[in-house]
Structure formats: structure tokens, C-alpha cells
Amino acid sequence: MTENPKQAVCGAALRKLVLDTALELFSRDGYFNTSIHDIRRQAGVSIGSIYHHFGNKEALAKALYDDLLQRMDAGLREVMEREPGCRARCDGIIAFLFRAAQDDPRTMRFVLEARHREFLPHEPPVCSSQPFMRMRECIEQGIATGELRPIEVPVAATAAFGGTIRLLQLHLDGVLEAPLSRYLASMQEAAWRAIANDSPNATNNTTNNTTQEPEQ
Numbered sequence: 001m002t003e004n005p006k007q008a009v010c011g012a013a014l015r016k017l018v019l020d021t022a023l024e025l026f027s028r029d030g031y032f033n034t035s036i037h038d039i040r041r042q043a044g045v046s047i048g049s050i051y052h053h054f055g056n057k058e059a060l061a062k063a064l065y066d067d068l069l070q071r072m073d074a075g076l077r078e079v080m081e082r083e084p085g086c087r088a089r090c091d092g093i094i095a096f097l098f099r100a101a102q103d104d105p106r107t108m109r110f111v112l113e114a115r116h117r118e119f120l121p122h123e124p125p126v127c128s129s130q131p132f133m134r135m136r137e138c139i140e141q142g143i144a145t146g147e148l149r150p151i152e153v154p155v156a157a158t159a160a161f162g163g164t165i166r167l168l169q170l171h172l173d174g175v176l177e178a179p180l181s182r183y184l185a186s187m188q189e190a191a192w193r194a195i196a197n198d199s200p201n202a203t204n205n206t207t208n209n210t211t212q213e214p215e216q
Helices: 011-029 036-043 047-054 057-082 086-103 105-113 130-145 153-172 180-195
Strands: none
Touching (some): 011 036, 011 047, 011 057, 036 047, 036 057, 047 057, 057 086, 057 105, 086 105, 086 130, 086 180, 105 153, 130 153, 153 180
8 A cells, every 4th residue: 555645744844734734624614523533634644743743623723823823914014014104004904915815715714704712712802813913003003193083093993904804704705796806906995095184284104005906
């Protein structure tokens, strides 16, 4: 009998293989309908190697959740460091989320739609995670510089990014009439109009951003 080539995977490569497989199965079948044996069988690795790296299914789910949030936060941090003003940052964040939903829909679905606290009861709500705090930081800085209206930060953050998140969910559910990228420019404009400080005395450190649409 020919040995499964995946059996030779070890170390960091094995960890990534198991995390990718868990993401696929959790996204498709749900956490509670997926067993460690399902993951072992799909990944083609030994059950002992999974327990060695992760301990149990809950620990594996937490490792996956943390990994996905770290990757998402890294992308948002890059936007915040690259763009000089609030308008450019808001547009960049929305564009990043659009690209993520198009390029890796399983990850976006798991982050946005999985009921994490049902199987990770000690984790804070996803809206309190670092990526969402990064988006809040963008809003706080915009209010501080006068680029945004001086309204409550949760209200401004919801107005800026809540519509985007809802649009991503519609995309993931396959109910949008056009490709997601078609809505990028109008989503960016609508989000900015909802929060921008149009007062004649407002400090405006940015010009209208022209973030390109992600490729379809």
C-alpha cells in the first residue's frame, strides 16, 4: 500500500496543513459537525500529530481563530501605516476587506459568521478583536484631527464599516446581483459621506482617495 505523501509533513508545514483543513471543514460543515478524526482524514496526517500540535479540537479552533485574526490585523495595520489621512485609510480598509472576501471567502466567512463563543466561550466577541479595534482606531484618529464629525466612536465606526460588512455577508451568501468589486467605489463614497466633517472649519488632511477596485 502506497504511503500517503502527506504523512511526511511535519513541523510548521504540518501545523499549517491542519489549520487549513480545519478552516475548510469548519466553514463547510460547522465546528460541532467536524471531528478531529474528520480533520485527520482530510489532511492525511496522524491523529497523534494533531494532538501533539494542538491538544484538542477547542485548542485547534482557537489557534485557527487567532491565526486568521492576526492575518486580518496585519493587512489592516499595513493600510493604517501606508495611508496618510482618514479618508485614504477608510477607503483602504474597505478595499482590503473586499479583497479578502474575494480572495479567501472561507476565512472571511469564518471570521464574520462563525459563532465563536459557542465553542470558544472565553474569547471576547469578534467586534472586540484586534482587527475591529484597528478600524475603531482609524475612526478615533479621524475625529481627533477633525476629518470626521465629532460623534460617538461606535456610531461612526458602524456608519463607516457596518455597511461593508453587511455587503460582504451578502456576497458570501451569493445573493449580490453583480460581482462584489462592482460595489467598491460606491461603498467607499457612501461610508465617507456618512462620517465626514463637512464643516467649513474642519481640518481636512486628505484629498479624495482613488483606491482601485480589486481584480475580479
